[in-house]
Amino acid sequence: MSSDDVARRDRAMPGKFALVQALLRVWMAAAIVWITAVVVLHWTMPLEVQQHEETRPAECGPLDDGACIHRLKAEGKNPSLAFLPRDVQPAAYWEAAARRERYIAVVFIALVPPCGIMVLGFVVAWGVRLFRDRRGS
Structure with missing residues (x-):
């Protein structure tokens, strides 16, 4: 055209x-x-923040996430706790995630x-x- x-x-x-x-x-x-x-x-x-009382176990070092996951599974705990940072308070962490x-x-x-x-x-x-x-x- x-x-x-x-x-x-x-x-x-x-x-x-x-x-x-x-x-x-x-x-x-x-x-x-x-x-x-x-x-x-x-x-x-x-803002609705779900409060989680669980934190990363003290036995879990910063570099052994795999071992920490296996340890948490053996204890019957949530294995995703291995990925929580240790130096952050859980309430602040979950509030940031909700935001x-x-x-x-x-x-x-x-x-x-x-x-x-x-x-x-x-x-x-x-x-x-x-x-x-x-x-x-």
């Missing part, structure tokens, strides 16, 4: 660009409202729906353009 054909098609549909601009503005406004609402709601919610999980969830919930709607809009526009070009030729 030559540039003259494109220009002729665009002159035949003067409201097309106004509609595209209006849809883009609506999407941008809705995305800003959505992202702001998700961030504000998640920031104001209290990391919250940050990941907020980013995912805030950005995926607007991006998905934008991709869906591009796919629909591409399909309409493809159908119109095939039908016109």
